[in-house]
Amino acid sequence: MKIHKEGHLILIGSALGLLLLNLLIYWLAPGILFLAGFVSLFLFGMVLQFFRHPNRQIKVANEKLVYAPADGRVVVIEEADETEYLHERRLQVSIFMSPVNVHVNRNPVGGKVRYIKHHPGKYLVAWHPKSSTENERTTVVIDNGQTEILLRQIAGAMAKRIKNYLQVGQEVEQGSEMGFIKFGSRVDVFLPLDAEVKVNIGDKVKGNKTVIARLKGS
Numbered sequence: 001m002k003i004h005k006e007g008h009l010i011l012i013g014s015a016l017g018l019l020l021l022n023l024l025i026y027w028l029a030p031g032i033l034f035l036a037g038f039v040s041l042f043l044f045g046m047v048l049q050f051f052r053h054p055n056r057q058i059k060v061a062n063e064k065l066v067y068a069p070a071d072g073r074v075v076v077i078e079e080a081d082e083t084e085y086l087h088e089r090r091l092q093v094s095i096f097m098s099p100v101n102v103h104v105n106r107n108p109v110g111g112k113v114r115y116i117k118h119h120p121g122k123y124l125v126a127w128h129p130k131s132s133t134e135n136e137r138t139t140v141v142i143d144n145g146q147t148e149i150l151l152r153q154i155a156g157a158m159a160k161r162i163k164n165y166l167q168v169g170q171e172v173e174q175g176s177e178m179g180f181i182k183f184g185s186r187v188d189v190f191l192p193l194d195a196e197v198k199v200n201i202g203d204k205v206k207g208n209k210t211v212i213a214r215l216k217g218s
Contacts (some may be wrong), residue, residue, distance in 0.1 A: 002053050006163060007031075007181045014047050050182070053104055056208040058175035061110055063144050066195070066213040067175060068110045068205040069151060070187045071098040077194055077201055082190045088149055092189040093197060093212055095205060101119050105153060105164075106207045108189060109172035111144035113166050138164045138179070142172065147215065150190040153181055175208045191217065194206055 018040040025036045058067065076094035078120050088175065097103060108148075118138045136155040141148050164179035166172060181187075189212065196214040199205060205212060 001057070003048070003051050006051060011044075011051065011070060014044055014217050016092065018044055027062075028185060029064065033088050038158070050103060052098065052102060054102060056106075056175070056206070061174040063110065063174075064148065064215050065207060065211050066094060066149065066189065066191065066215065067106070067108045068199075068207050068210040069189060070095050070097050070103075070105050071206050072186075072204070072205045073099040074199050074205060074213055076188070077187070077197055077199070079193065081148060081191070084117075084139055084150075086148065086190065089193060090150070091195055091197065091213075093189045093191065093199070094186055095150050095212075097181065102207065104207065105151075105179045105181065105187060107142060107166075107174060107176050107178045108151070108212070109142055109144045109149050110172055110176075111149075111207045113140065113151045113168055113170045113172060113177050114143050115141035116164065116166055118162070118170055136162060140166060140178065144215075146167060147192050148189075150189040151178070152190075153179055154186040154188065157179065158203050184187065189213075 022033065022036055022040055026033050072095040073141055074093065075096045076092055078092055079089055080092040082090045086139060116138070138153045140151045142151070153164065155162055161182040162179065166178060191213050192215065194216045197212065198214060199210065199212050
């Protein structure tokens with residue numbers, strides 16, 4: 001298990017801040033130093049787990065399978081009108097990432113990146129119906145050679161920073177890293193209406209491990 005690059009500065013800053021706080025407690029209230037140290041270790045451990053980056057490789061890439069782009073829980077499976085890029089009705093599958101989930105986002109399919117756009121916005125809770133269109137978000141479209149899959153990284157009430165590492169025109173491998181949402185939130189996947197969804201509302205999924213859908217023609 002390694003630590004994601006997005007967490008390096010935050011972890012260093014957290015460690016220094018907690019160290020200084022404990023030194024201050026040592027000088028002013030040494031009687032509670034043990035308790036303060038225990039709380040500090042707990043808080044640092046919580047921040048540390050936010051940025052864990054497990055090595056998960058897809059053994060065999062399959063253009064018909066759509067893998068979960070994030071760890072979390074499936075909160076939406078429904079038909080929806082995608083009006084930003086596709087301009088058609090699609091099957092939406094949404095995954096909510098809690099603060100205890102891995103926050104790395106991965107490419108659920110391989111292919112060419114056709115579109116990327118970041119939208120500033122609100123910070124509604126990630127399960128709010130309007131979070132997909134009103135919250136801060138980044139939209140990505142990947143063409144796998146047969147269809148285009150649209151992904152949307154959505155910030156929530158806690159997540160204030162979305163990172164995306166892709167560029168338009170880039171060829172990406174299925175399962176490779178797409179981005180990171182600091183402190184969790186939500187990822188929407190817009191699939192063709194004839195895709196066969198392999199998950200249910202409430203299911204827990206893992207990026208690069210859980211197949212969320214099978215595309216037509218398999």
